Structure formats: C-alpha cells, structure tokens
Amino acid sequence: MEAEPTTDLIRAQLRRLRLKAELSQEEFGKLVHFSGSQVSAVELGQRPLDRFFLKRADEVLATGGLLTSLLKMAEREGQPSWLRPWLDAERDAQQLWCYHPTLVPGLLQTEHYARTVIRADDMLSDDEVDKRVAVRLDRQAVLGRPQPPKLVAVIEETALRRADESFRGLMAQQISHLLQCAERPQVSIHIVPADVAVHVGLAGPFTLARGGDGGWVGHLEDQLGGTSIDQDNDVAILMARWESVRSEALPQRQSAELMKDVMAQWT
Template identity: 75%
Template sequence: MEHEPTAALIRAQLRRLRLKAELSQEEFGKLVHFSGSQVSAVELGQRPLDRFFLSRADEVLATGGLLMSLLKLAERDGQPSWFRPWLEAERQAQQLRCYQPNLVPGLLQTENYARAIIRTDGSLSDDEVERRLAIRMDRQCLLPQPQLTTFVAVIDEVVLRRAGEGFRGLMGEQVAHLVECVERSEVSVHIIPAEVSVHIGLTGPFTLARGVDGGWIGYLENQLGGTVIEKDEDLAVLQSRWESVRSEALPRGQSIELMKEVMTSWS
C-alpha cells in the first residue's frame, strides 16, 4: 500500500537525483541492477516502489538514505487512520508495557518469526508479506531511542513452547533473541509460568505507552486490526489489568532462566 503524495515525492526525488548525477535510465539501471525500462516504470508510477531498488539508489546516488527514509514515511502514512495515533505514541514513548498471551510481541520478534506469523494470513501475496515484514522490522528501531527508558513485556510460557517439528529451529532463534533483548538496560521480559492456568490477561493482549507529557495511551489487538484507547476510564482498566498480569509473572532473573531452559529444549 503506497501513500500517493509521498510516493509521488519519492519518484520525483529519484528522477531529480538521477538527472543531477547525469545518468540515463539505462545507465542508472545497470548500477542498481534493474533494466532501464524498470527504472522508467518506477519513475512513472507504473511499478510499485521497491525497497531493494531504493536502497541501491540511495547508495549509487549518495543520498544519505533519503529515498529509504521517504519510503518509511510513505509506509507509515499508508497505515489505516486508526493505527497512526498508536504508531506515533509508540515512537515517542518513554515507557512501553506490553502483555501478550499468544505471540512474542512484535517489537521483540525476529525476522523469521515475524515472517512466519504474517504468512498465516493466506490471503496475502509474497510481496505484501515482505512489505508488512519490513514495516514491522523498521518499528523495532525505536528500542534504542534515548527517550525510551523502559520496555516491559509480559508473555505466557505457552508462547515460548508453541512449536511444531518444522518450527523448532525458528523458535530456538526467537527465544535466544529474547534473551539477548533483556541484556539491554531498557528491556525486561517476564514470563507467566504455565502452572498459572487462569488469569485476567487471557481475555486478550494489550499495550500501554507513556508519553513525554506523562500521559498514557493504550492499544488493543483483534482479528480485524486494533483499537487505540485514550479514554481515562478505559486506560485505568488496562493499568489495573497490567498490574494483575505483571504480578503473575516471574521476576526478571527467573524469567531469563526459564527462557534459557526453553531455548535449550529447542536446540
């Protein structure tokens, strides 16, 4: 999905930079490993913007990453209108609190795990799977941001142990990544052990973000997308449920040991 005003800007900048470099479409195509006709199709809007193409174009034209930065803006602008407030809240958050009963949280997913999850939607083309994957991986760049002081994730143990025969290596990689993530000072992962069979969090995943102004915003995932939560009374309910699921989870050290034990079982 392309956001047309931003996509048009990318194409215009690409053409301007190519002409400034005094390269024909054929000459430029050879440098970025595309044909001249493919370059023409991109510039005219007859071919979708391609991440590999724009990444190579940034290198060849020495743009400092301009085209890829514009593409990320286009992808963000192309998100559903209801999702944009959450993306902005997530990007500017000082604190993030995430509970997930079924999956590893998106900000902590490996590329292989994320691709496998996205592919469960059989209606998506391979190109759309890769586009959504790229957006998810790009969102992860917020973790090292200086304003994000804490990201706390609570995950049910069943999430770590859900793997069929063809999924074992992928899950081993994913759990190892979680262990690496908690080595960062701002990231904590806490596991609710399997023996806690019933708790309030099982009604569904949610995330809370605290902004620089001290205010909170919430996000609820569902089968059709998600809902951004901004009402004070609804946020109070989510904060109460966060305290409940957090209290059921193991402390940081015990959670790490459990993750390592699971990781060993998958290897």
C-alpha cells in the first residue's frame, strides 16, 4: 500500500515543477514518453506512481532526483510496522552479520534472483512484486554509501545449488554477483559446505546490526514477517549462534573457490 501523505506530496511536486517549467501535460508527456492523459492520471492519483516515469520526470525537470527520492521515502513508509525498526537499524549500521539457511541474503541478491524469490508468493500481485523488489534493491544502497558497513554474510552451499535446469542462468548470474561483492573490502562472504549436515543456524535466518553507538540489534524472519530483537539477553543468544554458524563456514578464499566451482556447474 502506498504511503498516502508522501505520494500526495510527490504528485503535488510533480505538477508544481511541470507548471514551473511551463509545460502542458501533453508537452511533458512527450518528453517522458507518456501520453498527456497518462500524465494527468498520475497527477490526479488515478494511476500508481511509476519509477520509470519519475526517473524520466527528474531528468526532464532537472530536479536532482527529488521525485525518485520521495518515492523511496513513500515505499519505506509503506512497509509493515514490524519491518520499519529493522530498516532504520540496517540503514545506520556500521556492521552487519547475516545468515540464511536456504537463500542468498537480500543485501546480496541480484534483481532477477530477488524477483524470482518474491514472486514465489502467489498471493502477491505483479504490482506488489515490483514494489517489493524495488525496496529490496534500494536497501542494498547501504553497501554503496561513502562509509559502508562491514558486511559479513554466511551462506549455505545448498542454497547455491538449490535450483533446477530452468534457473541455470539465474544462479550463474547470482553467484557471479556474490563473487563480485566479495571483492569489495567491506564485504566478506563465507560458505557453509554441504557436508556440514547439522548446525544451530538451520533453525532459521537472522541478521545482526551494530549501530554507531556500539549497540547491537537483531532481526528474525518467519513466514508471517519478522521481528526486531533489542533485548540484551536475546541479542546475546543471537550473537552466540552467529559465532557457532560462522565457525562452520569456510574462510573467504576457500569460499570463493567453492562459489566458482558451483557457478561452473550452472554455466
């Protein structure tokens, strides 16, 4: 669901900037590759806000990215209440430790992989899938900021091999992306080899974030959403489990070699 106060602001700003540029809806539509009636529908709230449209509008109106930035804000506001505290912690983190037993962690997913994973929920409309993919990719921007957090990710080898022939190209692209990410000085990726049959992490995915004040918070995911963890005792348990999971994983160099071997299988 759109965050109405912010999306109303976007529509108002779009109209104000268009009029300031002395462009009719028809004239503006030609510049952004939309019809005049489509521009009118966007401004009146009769058509959902579209990232491509707003990106073109920012370029044509020379806004410095104002409209797309406001859309990202609206999408953040539109997230469920249980997720917002974690988004704040993730955005401000200086360190991030993440583990997932069955998937590549969201901060390291390609768009194609993220879309495939999200679309697996057949209760979601195409529009909702697009919004969730966009939010997931926006969250990855934390890794590209001037002083990015130190990210340590632990991934199961079985998660990299868990696909059939129809996903051959998707998995090759995803593992290639992981290898590229692992070359960044602030990113460490460690693989738990498939011959480690049982360990405590298999109980479920979790992430830990350390903020600027040195405090840690955690995040647990489940079928209905997720929970932010900030009680000291609970955080201590997650940190102990992280150390246990991390100890089962291979060092960085060996992890990279294993990823290359798996990628060769998919290519």
